[in-house]
Amino acid sequence: MVFFCSMQKTMMITFRSVLLFSTILRVLLILYGDWQDSHMEVRYTDVDYLVFSDAAALMSSGDSPFKRTTYRYSPLLAFLLIPNAVLHRSWGKFLFSASEGHNFLWWSSQWQCLYFADLLVGYLIRTILKLRGVPDNVCIYSVIAWLFNPFTFTIGTRGNCEPIVCAVILWIITCIMRGKVYQAAIWYGFIVHFRIYPIIYALPLVLVLDPRYLQSGQKAVLMKWSSRQVELPQSSDATEPRTFCAVLVRMLSGTRILFGLISGGIFLGCTGLFYYLYGMEFLHEALLYHLTRADPRHNFSIYFYHIYLNYERELSIMEKLVSFLPQFAVQLVLIFCFALDLPFCFLAQTVAFVAFNKVITAQYFVWFFCLLPVVMPWSKMKLKWQGLSCMLCWMGTQLHWLLWGYLLEFKGKNVFLQLWIGSLLFLAANTFVLVAIIRHHRYCPIFQPLNFVSKGRLKVNR
Amino acid sequence: MAKKFVLLMLLSRFTICIGAQSSSSSLNQDADSKFNKQSASSSLCFEKYITQPYFRQYESLIDSNFQEYLRHNLPLNSEKAFPRLLDLGRHLIGEGSHRRLSSSVTFSIQPDLVSKLSSRLCEVIIIERLPSGVFADPFELEHIVQQGVFKDVSVLGDINLELPSFRSNQSIVEIHLDMDLNKSSGQEIVQDFRIELPLHARYPPLGESGYSEVIFGVPDLLLRCLSLELSAAAQSCLLTRIPSDVDLALNPVVWLIPAGIKAHAKLVSLVTFASALLSAISIIIVSLKQSRPVSGERLKQT
Numbered sequence: 004m005v006f007f008c009s010m011q012k013t014m015m016i017t018f019r020s021v022l023l024f025s026t027i028l029r030v031l032l033i034l035y036g037d038w039q040d041s042h043m044e045v046r047y048t049d050v051d052y053l054v055f056s057d058a059a060a061l062m063s064s065g066d067s068p069f070k071r072t073t074y075r076y077s078p079l080l081a082f083l084l085i086p087n088a089v090l091h092r093s094w095g096k097f098l099f100s101a102s103e104g105h106n107f108l109w110w111s112s113q114w115q116c117l118y119f120a121d122l123l124v125g126y127l128i129r130t131i132l133k134l135r136g137v138p139d140n141v142c143i144y145s146v147i148a149w150l151f152n153p154f155t156f157t158i159g160t161r162g163n164c165e166p167i168v169c170a171v172i173l174w175i176i177t178c179i180m181r182g183k184v185y186q187a188a189i190w191y192g193f194i195v196h197f198r199i200y201p202i203i204y205a206l207p208l209v210l211v212l213d214p215r216y217l218q219s220g221q222k223a224v225l226m227k228w229s230s231r232q233v234e235l236p237q238s239s240d241a242t243e244p245r246t247f248c249a250v251l252v253r254m255l256s257g258t259r260i261l262f263g264l265i266s267g268g269i270f271l272g273c274t275g276l277f278y279y280l281y282g283m284e285f286l287h288e289a290l291l292y293h294l295t296r297a298d299p300r301h302n303f304s305i306y307f308y309h310i311y312l313n314y315e316r317e318l319s320i321m322e323k324l325v326s327f328l329p330q331f332a333v334q335l336v337l338i339f340c341f342a343l344d345l346p347f348c349f350l351a352q353t354v355a356f357v358a359f360n361k362v363i364t365a366q367y368f369v370w371f372f373c374l375l376p377v378v379m380p381w382s383k384m385k386l387k388w389q390g391l392s393c394m395l396c397w398m399g400t401q402l403h404w405l406l407w408g409y410l411l412e413f414k415g416k417n418v419f420l421q422l423w424i425g426s427l428l429f430l431a432a433n434t435f436v437l438v439a440i441i442r443h444h445r446y447c448p449i450f451q452p453l454n455f456v457s458k459g460r461l462k463v464n465r
Numbered sequence: 466m467a468k469k470f471v472l473l474m475l476l477s478r479f480t481i482c483i484g485a486q487s488s489s490s491s492l493n494q495d496a497d498s499k500f501n502k503q504s505a506s507s508s509l510c511f512e513k514y515i516t517q518p519y520f521r522q523y524e525s526l527i528d529s530n531f532q533e534y535l536r537h538n539l540p541l542n543s544e545k546a547f548p549r550l551l552d553l554g555r556h557l558i559g560e561g562s563h564r565r566l567s568s569s570v571t572f573s574i575q576p577d578l579v580s581k582l583s584s585r586l587c588e589v590i591i592i593e594r595l596p597s598g599v600f601a602d603p604f605e606l607e608h609i610v611q612q613g614v615f616k617d618v619s620v621l622g623d624i625n626l627e628l629p630s631f632r633s634n635q636s637i638v639e640i641h642l643d644m645d646l647n648k649s650s651g652q653e654i655v656q657d658f659r660i661e662l663p664l665h666a667r668y669p670p671l672g673e674s675g676y677s678e679v680i681f682g683v684p685d686l687l688l689r690c691l692s693l694e695l696s697a698a699a700q701s702c703l704l705t706r707i708p709s710d711v712d713l714a715l716n717p718v719v720w721l722i723p724a725g726i727k728a729h730a731k732l733v734s735l736v737t738f739a740s741a742l743l744s745a746i747s748i749i750i751v752s753l754k755q756s757r758p759v760s761g762e763r764l765k766q767t
Contacts, residue, residue: 053604072603072624299629299668309737311668312730315631325738329745336749340756355748359741413561417675417723423733427740434744438751446756 017143018129022122025150029121032160051366052162059084069284075292077197078277078285080164120166121159125150127173128376131346134180135449136227137380145376154365155372163366168198169373175208176346176377180225180449184212188262192269199293200370203334203352209263210342214256216450224451228380301408301422303363303401305430308423310361330359343448347381350374351441358433384443393436400425400432509538510702514619514639515590515687526622526635528682531594535685539706548574548688548707551655555681555718562666564720566593568684571657572707585690585703587645588616591660592687593638598630598679598722599664601638606663615660617641629668630677638662644688669724681718 036047058068058081068074068081125146132142149155159166171194178187191208194201211217277285299311306326313322333355341348353371357363384390404425410416512518519526519534552571557564568591595601606618622636642658669677686707692700 057604073627298627300627305737305740308725308729309734311629311725312671312727312733314629314668315671322734326741329741333745333748336752340752351752359745411561411723413563415561415721415723417726419723419725420729420733423737427736430740430744434747437748441748441751441755444755 018139018146021143021146021150022125025121025125025156028151029156029160032156036160047161049158049161049163049366051164055080055084055164067281067284069281069288075288076164077273077289078281079193079197079273120170121150121156123170124166124173124373127170127177128373130177131173131180131377132228132380134177135225135380136229138228141228141380145379148376148379149373152372154368158366158369163369165366165369166373168194168201169369171197172201172204172349173373173377176349179208179211179345182217184217184258184262185265188265189269191262192266193273195266196270196273199290200353200356203356204349205266206338207342207345207348207352209259210338211345211449212256212258212262213343213450214258215452216343216448217258218256218453225449226447226451230447298362301411301419303365303404303426303429304361305423305426306361307426308419311419326361330356333359341446343450344444344446345449346374346377347444347446350378351437354433354437354440358430358437378440378444381445381447382440382443383445384439389439389443393439396432397436400429404429510689510704511700514621515689515704516592516621516637516639517619520621526594526637528594531637535706539687539704547578547705548572550686550707552657553683553715555683555715557718557720558661562722563663564666565661565663566681566718567659567661568593569657569659570686571655572686574654574656574688576653581703585692587643587688587690589642589644589656589658589707590687590689591640591642592685593640593662594682594684595636595638595664596679596681597633597635598667598669598677599720600624600633600636600667601662601664606638609663615640616643629670631670633667666720666722669722671727671730672724673727675724675726676721677724679720679722681720683715 039047054071054074055068055076058071058074058076061070062068062078062081063085068078074081128149129142129146132145137145155166171190175187175190175194178184178190187208191201191204195205274286274290277289299307299314301307309326334352337348337351337355341351350371353374357367357370360367384393404422407418407422407425410418411422509515509518516531519531522534523530550570550572552569554567554569556567558567559565570589570591600623601620603620603624606615606620609615610618618641619639620636621639623634624636625633640660640662642660644656666679669679688703688705688707690703692702
């Protein structure tokens with residue numbers, strides 16, 4: 004008992020050490036970022052941070068945040084940042100990062116926000132893994148994979164708001180796992196309003212609320228990490244009626260319908276409120292722009308050069324459909340193959356969504372980096388050499404693209420063709436990595452079937 | 466790059482040439498009336514930005530319309546009593562899509578005008594009509610104002626930062642600089658200053674050569690002076706252009722911007738769609754092989 008307590012204490016200290024070191028790292032990076040902004044041509048601070056800071060200042064003076072050019076977020080984000088312009092030090096602890104061009108006190112309060120969002124993601128990763136009975140040492144490594152990932156701490160310390168989105172997505176998974184379905188629905192409605200891309204999780208969220216696994220009044224049991232290699236008894240599915248009506252009844256269960264209604268209601272409510280306040284400008288900038296975005300400027304997407312070369316003419320319906328088809332098909336297949344293993348489904352969908360998107364910027368990578376740690380304990384992939392080859396392939400093709408991008412943007416060389424080939428190679432790398440992740444994953448639904456006898460069932464909480 | 470055409474010897478900033486002081490009040494009145502006749506209408510003089518009324522009248526910047534606007538509101542004159550542009554140097558600094566347009570200006574103000582302006586707050590207004598292939602970032606310029614480099618700056622016209630040039634219109638950058646004219650009256654003043662305007666390239670129209678040329682014109686220079694009266698009603702405003710005596714035969718400033726090549730279009734579209742399809746098929750095949758159906762068949766040992 005004493006040994007177990009001291010082991011626990013060691014584990015806690017280790018987790019705390021991880022948090023402490025990640026904090027120190029972020030502080031150093033933010034100090035460095037301020038120096039780079041002042042002394043180098045290429046700024047460290049994300050332009051987006053300045054955009055939504057300006058929008059918050061406009062909102063605080065009663066103006067529309069959309070008066071700030073290129074502000075394409077929900078007014079919620081500007082609203083959350085309003086106290087930054089007023090309370091500075093105290094509010095800074097609850098929101099995210101700094102920007103240059105303001106006094107040091109306001110700047111120093113900003114980084115505390117980002118640290119908090121990053122920390123929250125790390126904490127939620129650990130929570131999800133602990134709920135599924137993952138051992139502490141494995142949890143620590145998974146948390147490290149987030150807190151010390153160069154992409155995540157760089158993007159975060161540059162003043163990007165993505166860690167907040169990641170935290171909410173992980174919180175939704177946590178709520179689902181704890182049986183708090185309707186709380187998850189409320190957060191899901193908010194986050195789809197805040198950042199459109201989580202709409203891709205709608206179908207797997209509905210599918211995971213399968214009445215054969217999760218029913219109100221009956222406890223649902225999480226599939227533990229220790230059972231990932233155990234063959235479970237066959238479910239009673241074979242004896243269940245497979246008529247169309249039976250399938251339809253299962254699909255339209257009360258839980259699923261309520262989840263859809265609540266999340267849809269929250270989304271429409273927020274959209275309606277801000278439409279009332281800011282009109283068509285809000286709809287266009289915060290919603291329609293993202294749905295129809297086709298940016299001809301160079302980015303990681305394979306479509307950028309195709310869009311630029313065809314920008315002067317209107318693309319036909321067939322051309323638009325053809326470019327949408329791969330994305331649509333991959334999303335559908337991934338959902339129907341892996342929905343019950345919710346964290347893995349989210350991860351695979353997000354990687355594919357980013358890879359096939361018409362625009363790809365570095366901040367999008369954070370969307371799947373936060374999901375990777377909650378899936379890692381179920382992967383058979385070894386660091387040597389499968390893991391390393393995935394990392395090197397992905398980073399190598401990215402660096403290759405960045406080299407051509409630098410020659411185009413900062414040296415004025417016409418390297419469009421080479422840059423586009425770099426995008427193709429990056430898509431190939433993303434495909435290679437996703438295929439490797441799928442092949443090495445131990446499929447494990449988060450819930451056990453209800454007819455499976457086990458202890459300690461969770462109850463769906465309304 | 467622009468090449469300077471020097472008319473007079475350049476003097477350092479705020480240098481004063483000794484000249485005869487105009488003492489006759491009748492001469493002053495004469496100069497004043499001529500100045501007022503040739504200056505802008507008072508309403509334009511009191512506008513925060515001189516080019517703003519243009520955009521109230523017209524939707525977009527068209528050179529001929531703008532020239533007419535200036536001619537109508539700020540006619541040129543040949544009176545020696547008005548400021549004269551002596552030298553203008555222009556060149557681009559930097560490489561790639563983000564550069565700075567440098568302008569060095571030298572102009573003179575004759576003694577009788579100096580005496581009139583010595584009791585006023587004066588500023589030089591530089592109106593830079595940007596060609597459609599480039600844009601200025603208003604937020605970046607606001608930052609420059611906060612640093613005290615310019616007194617004020619505004620970007621008018623098409624301020625969309627993201628559209629390629631064939632989907633965008635031209636814009637104007639109006640820069641205001643404080644001019645601290647020496648308070649000693651009766652002496653000619655030669656002023657010079659240099660500004661750097663950060664600019665960014667838009668994606669140009671497609672071409673065959675792989676590059677698009679963006680050519681910069683000559684900026685319009687104005688001098689505005691407000692009296693130091695405390696009450697707005699008693700304030701008077703003088704606004705005049707700063708023309709040059711002779712034709713400043715500047716070499717045009719040219720910015721070569723990389724452009725997409727039309728001949729690539731079909732191949733790029735074909736290979737793009739084919740790559741996307743191939744990647745999608747790979748992912749779908751692996752997913753179907755590895756998955757367990759959602760209907761919830763038993764888990765197998767992996």
